[in-house]
Amino acid sequence: MCSLPVPREPLRRVAVTGGTHGNEMSGVYLARHWLQAPGDLQRPSFSATPVLANPAAAAACRRYMDRDLNRTFTSTFLTTKATPDDPYEVTRARELNQLLGPKASGQAFDFILDLHNTTANMGTCLIADSAHNVFAMHLCHHLQLQNPELSCRVFLYQQPGEESYAVHSVAKNGIGLELGPQPQGVLRADIFSRMRALVAAALDFIELFNQGVACPAFEVEAYRIAGTVDFPRTKDGDLAGTVHPRLQDRDFEPLQPGAPIFQMFSGEDVLYEGESTVSPVFINEAAYYEKGIAFIQAEKLTFSVPALPSLTPTPTPVP
């Protein structure tokens, strides 16, 4: 497995983005809090920048105004000439690309930590684009080691050949934190505290790296997308049933062929017809109804992550 280059300089330009989806309240309120009181985000070698990513959607307590901001950081949206009729999130993605990027440029931020909630029973999930990102994998590993009680799972969301589209893809490195279950529009203290502690631990890891700490190679277990499954629907496209009680809340547990996945309104069960055992994730996530996703089929994999070498002091240039 090829690896992306690891940082050769300290990470000094770090952003923590909340409210990318305006009704995922942990990130909305952490970002608002830190914009007033940024003390949590300061470390000796850097101060992370808090960003309320989608302020209009946060004000309206909606996921988005016109389109999903976290699917809008592609070159098509970021580089097309602006017009007055652009959807709000396209305009906002360009603003964030100016503030935190430009994406894929040398001027981009070093790291973005993007905060999310899900209505699914996902616990603590660390979302990275791919296993090739060695720095992100070491950060995830650090969070796992620091929080053994949380069973932090690593989910790789990017499919082969697919362009990255999430807000954290604007920076040179980044991950998303996905904590659940929490209803849209509700701020639970337990999840708020957990997210705050995870952000602190992530910034601590960046500080350790900046101070020259090296990290040895390790083996990691992760999940990656194998497919999606839609709800059963009527001929008009409306729901004809919903997630079966025996699947509901069982994110990351093995789903075997023949197990019930849906309960129809007419009463009968729908069984899983896949050929092999998968790990369902984002089961019955509110925001995915409109995307035609009742759950994502993930496959579990284990792979080796190479060592993260210590930063070597930059030699003083000879005049």
Place this chain on the structure above:
Amino acid sequence: MCSLPVPREPLRRVAVTGGTHGNEMSGVYLARHWLQAPGDLQRPSFSATPVLANPAAAAACRRYMDRDLNRTFTSTFLTTKATPDDPYEVTRARELNQLLGPKASGQAFDFILDLHNTTANMGTCLIADSAHNVFAMHLCHHLQLQNPELSCRVFLYQQPGEESYAVHSVAKNGIGLELGPQPQGVLRADIFSRMRALVAAALDFIELFNQGVACPAFEVEAYRIAGTVDFPRTKDGDLAGTVHPRLQDRDFEPLQPGAPIFQMFSGEDVLYEGESTVSPVFINEAAYYEKGIAFIQAEKLTFSVPALPSLTPTPTPVP
């Protein structure tokens, strides 16, 4: 305690309304299902009418488009002359008042059962306007006896001297079913099945009454509103903290003076300063943030409900 008159005729015009709030999915999908397949709603003496109360909000998966429909059935909204600029829900309330009312008239429906979900851990809650409504109290008692495992609680929402404003107030009798916890925009099979079974039991009770069954007097325990408590807020009106982990999910459990109710983002706890023990309900309900309600303080009361006499056959009029 004075009692409202009990029905003297069989209840034949019965409606089951779902989607009064368009993101409370149990009622939205039960109404949609019954509009296609109304078999569940048929009894020997009547067939209940399914109604998707707020179709625009249900299509958008939002609580409402312009204003809360379930606060719009007051005489001011129902009787003011219509204009093209009326909020969507005002227009819709008038339509429902034509279909199911007019409110407080002899032509009104006999009964409305209105279906709701909450993000709070309310379990199964039966919402009636007041204890004076003998028929509604007997229906609630029947649901309690039929479903002892559900601990159905009775909540009296109308405050003294307050005009009724809910959709079920359009009919001569009515109650709301409030089931939770369920996130907005999510359809959980367990809650869907529970709501469906409760609707069936409610219709069975109406059928029993229509068949001439009498019900003896009984004592009932219920909760009624004693006040509301807002979140702690900044000087700009934004949240400064959220519901304390020791209060979260403890709807209907006694809250004593001095117990923690909020956890501030700055870290400290806010304690309950009331003078007596109350029962908090609708704790951390998503839809109530904008209403300035972190939870409702309810007081528990026990009262007697008089017998519900059997319907006597109407004498054939002498020509």
